[in-house]
Amino acid sequence: MSLASTASAKDQPSLLARLFARQELALLVCLVLVLAFFSATVENFFSVRNMTNVLGQASLALTAGIGCALVFISGEVDISIGSLLATIALPLIIIMNDTNSLALGVGGALLFGLIIGMVNGYLVAYAGINSLIVTLGTMFIMRGGVYLYTGQRAISDDASLDSFIALSDGRLFNIIPYSAVIAIVLLVAFGYMMQHWPFGRQIYAVGGNQEVARLAGYDVRRVKFICFIISALLATVAGIILAARVGSAQHTAGLNFEFQVVAATVLGGVSLAGGIGSLTGMALGVLILQFLSNGLRGLGLPTEWQLVITGMIIIAAVAFDEAKHRRANGG
Amino acid sequence: MSVDFLHPGEGAPIDTDVSALEMRGIGKRFPGVVALDNVDFTLEPGKIHALMGENGAGKSTLIKIMAGVYGKDAGTIRMRGREVDIKSPRDSLKEGIKVVFQEIALISEFTVAENIFLEGYPTGRTGSIDWKKIRADSAALFNRIGFNVDPAARTGSLPVSQQQMVEIARALAHEARVVVMDEPTSSLTPNEVSLLFTVIRRLAALGIAVVYVSHKLDEVFEIADTVTVLRDGRHISTRPIGEHTNDTLIQDMIGRRIDNLFPRQRGAAGSKVALSVENLSTAKKLIDVSFEARAGEVLGFFGLMGAGRTELAKAIVGYDPIASGTVTVDGQRLAPHDTRTGVRLGIGLLTEDRKSEGLMGELPVYQNASLASLGAFARLGFVDKAKEHQAVQDYVDRFRIKTPSLFQQIKNLSGGNQQKVLISRWLMRGLKVIVVDEPTRGIDVGAKSEIFALIDRLAGEGLAVVMMTSEMPELLGLADRIAVMCEGRLTALMPREEATQEKILNAAIG
Structure with a gap:
């Protein structure tokens, strides 16, 4: 070895291996395969209308998935987002019904989401309670609270503001649903943050190795706290879109939503152990599952089977990932 | 950031008359054990100072106090004559101390360049990370220490010897005046050791005070200018390496007489x-x-x-x-x-x-x-x-x-x-x-x-x-x-x- 030897010059893996090492590329290939399969087998699957519809449906999970991925990357989990969807619809609809103002309604919902995020974040980061337990707890508390408050009856949107309804059926250039536009804008913004802002890299560092991050002088607790706030706020945005879609605050809104998001995030290669994964991967995970569900329905398969297949895919994907890592680490 | 070492001659000249680091009367106790008792330790700029002692002598505790991992219970620390208060790893870095622990503190999923600037990424006007500058500065830093590692490589894929170089580059990026190497050769091949020594000598030539923690006599004789020996948490000796022989060093490290604390009850061992x-x-x-x-x-x-x-x-x-x-x-x-x-x-x-x-x-x-x-x-x-x-x-x-x-x-x-x-x-x-x-x-x-x-x-x-x-x-x-x-x-x-x-x-x- 000479003084000027370069680290990566030797032991270069083959091109194929390197391509597959890029998680996102493998996922993209999967997505294309899913699209190709159903285009061939399901009539009208590969139409602008169906594609944009699915994109609209996926926008909730895409939006909330950003927060879910951030929390995962920081080394924690947040499963309270499904209940949050139902909870924030209450201030949203009630304020809009009272004031006829979308801005005030959305403001109220975001404030509520902020508080929930701070509670989750405080309990995990500063009180040191396990994040699975904390968010499991707040998930139950919020769901129970919504049941109690509504008496299990929907509170309908009586204001019927045009701007609010547009969130559900409006389309940019009459093609792309506004909800998808919102999701894409947020994805790009947060994707940029994760790669190009110091804070984004701090999240990776904290999840990658908490002790190293602490030695490097990071405020590990603050980073985690903020991730929970972002997660709650993005789930709030998803909840607002959902409320617009159903035109009311429903006590069952967002039931099991957290697990769909977690499933897609994990499928997208974001590690539960923290430090690994990208928003692109998460988004591809969401799209694969959404198109799969849409296509299977097109084939006439009942929802029950979709659940079974989704479950198998997730385990297979993570097992594949594990095997790959074990090979990469040579052990 | 990192201007000093990227462009030698532009930064403040290093004053060789003042100690780079001066620790006086350092004490540290843990429940049931005194880890350090009134220890003095002084580092001169541009010199390589070996810190030796048996397991449990207090070497680790002393460098962890420098790194801000432990607080001290007694004593003072001065950097270039000025008293400093090191309460956290951040403080330690800010004062220009960089400890390269045996257990390397890098994020393995990050690239080399990302790890070098872990403590603070240079940003452009928009607040975005200036990746171009990071890559260029990383390359320049490796140039300074005379060892090239690909800044874009994934850190976890590199051998320990190269990860050490990343840590050293990281020290330079933060204008460290004191670099501590904790048992750096424990998992290196002989070739890698001689490379490391070349790099350590370059650090000294840059005016950095290097602490070399080791129990390997031959290495210490090869690289160190001065040796401090600790034993049972106490300072035993600090001498130029030239005044030491193998025997005197070992004597300083052992020192004590061993009494028979454990009266033997059992008979002679069997032959089975x-x-x-x-x-x-x-x-x-x-x-x-x-x-x-x-x-x-x-x-x-x-x-x-x-x-x-x-x-x-x-x-x-x-x-x-x-x-x-x-x-x-x-x-x-x-x-x-x-x-x-x-x-x-x-x-x-x-x-x-x-x-x-x-x-x-x-x-x-x-x-x-x-x-x-x-x-x-x-x-x-x-x-x-x-x-x-x-x-x-x-x-x-x-x-x-x-x-x-x-x-x-x-x-x-x-x-x-x-x-x-x-x-x-x-x-x-x-x-x-x-x-x-x-x-x-x-x-x-x-x-x-x-x-x-x-x-x-x-x-x-x-x-x-x-x-x-x-x-x-x-x-x-x-x-x-x-x-x-x-x-x-x-x-x-x-x-x-x-x-x-x-x-x-x-x-x-x-």
Whole structure:
């Protein structure tokens, strides 16, 4: 070895291996395969209308998935987002019904989401309670609270503001649903943050190795706290879109939503152990599952089977990932 | 950021008249132990200062105080004449101190360049990270130290030697005035060591004060300008390397006389071979280790940090895989990497890491004790609780284990009593060979002699005891024969009567 030897010059893996090492590329290939399969087998699957519809449906999970991925990357989990969807619809609809103002309604919902995020974040980061337990707890508390408050009856949107309804059926250039536009804008913004802002890299560092991050002088607790706030706020945005879609605050809104998001995030290669994964991967995970569900329905398969297949895919994907890592680490 | 070292001559000149770092009267105590007592340590810019001492001498504590990992209980720290207050790793970095720990502190999923600027990424006007500058600066930093690592490489994929270079570059990026290298060569090849030395000399030439923590004499003689020796938490000597010989350094490191603290009760060892290890090698550490342990003897293994004692312990009980060689217990060959047959043949490990490998802290004393012998208490597939409790109670009485009841959670017991419960676990199983790894780690001085008495008794009852230790008094007080390891090899094996501290330490240093 000479003084000027370069680290990566030797032991270069083959091109194929390197391509597959890029998680996102493998996922993209999967997505294309899913699209190709159903285009061939399901009539009208590969139409602008169906594609944009699915994109609209996926926008909730895409939006909330950003927060879910951030929390995962920081080394924690947040499963309270499904209940949050139902909870924030209450201030949203009630304020809009009272004031006829979308801005005030959305403001109220975001404030509520902020508080929930701070509670989750405080309990995990500063009180040191396990994040699975904390968010499991707040998930139950919020769901129970919504049941109690509504008496299990929907509170309908009586204001019927045009701007609010547009969130559900409006389309940019009459093609792309506004909800998808919102999701894409947020994805790009947060994707940029994760790669190009110091804070984004701090999240990776904290999840990658908490002790190293602490030695490097990071405020590990603050980073985690903020991730929970972002997660709650993005789930709030998803909840607002959902409320617009159903035109009311429903006590069952967002039931099991957290697990769909977690499933897609994990499928997208974001590690539960923290430090690994990208928003692109998460988004591809969401799209694969959404198109799969849409296509299977097109084939006439009942929802029950979709659940079974989704479950198998997730385990297979993570097992594949594990095997790959074990090979990469040579052990 | 990093202007100084990227563009030499533009930064403030380094004043060689003022000490880079001056630690005075440093004290640090942990519960039950004084780790540092009134230690002075002064570093000059551009000089390489070796910090030496046996395991437990206080080297690690001292550098952790510099790094802001521990706070000090007493004393003052001055950087270039100015008193500083180091309360956290951040403070330490800000004062220009960079400690490269043996356990490398890099994020393995990050690229090399990302790790170099981990403490603070340079940003552009928009607040976005300036990746171009990071890559260029990283390359320039590697240029300065004369070693190139690809800034875009994933850090975790690099060998330790290159990860060290990343840490050194990281030190330069933060304009460190003091760089501490903690046992840097413990996992390097000879080639890599000479590269590292070249880089360390360059650091010194840049005016940086380098601390070289090591127990390897030859390396210290090769690289250091000055040597400070610590022993039992005290400062023993600071001298230019030229005033030292091998013997004077070893003398400073050992110093003490060893009294016979542990009166031996047992008789002479038998002649029956209970454990036979032949040509044992593992992928990571051990190289061709062969020895025998006889029933009724204590065979002590000594070695400095990283010598491979724990690896040997884990390999011979079947806990870790082995690459080649054989382990025979009581005449029967042990299948490698299989603790089940190990336990069945009668070899068990008393781990050095009680908390994570020994105890089930939340469970009661009796369950911890009976863990390895549940089969013996089974009737029709159910555990006969009465029988189990009786057996455990016998051991509690025999070993005078202090616990309010069998149902006490074991985490509430003292370290010494926990250790006794773990020894019971193995004796209950009817062992022929027990491997004890640092049996008195984390145990109060008072309780230590009880553990020694227990080990003496085990051998007296006919077990072969293989004891891994880094503590000289333990070794000389208990062992019938003494084996010494260095870098994965067995470098000496002698009867206790022939052993001296000098002989042992010489073999341990290799």
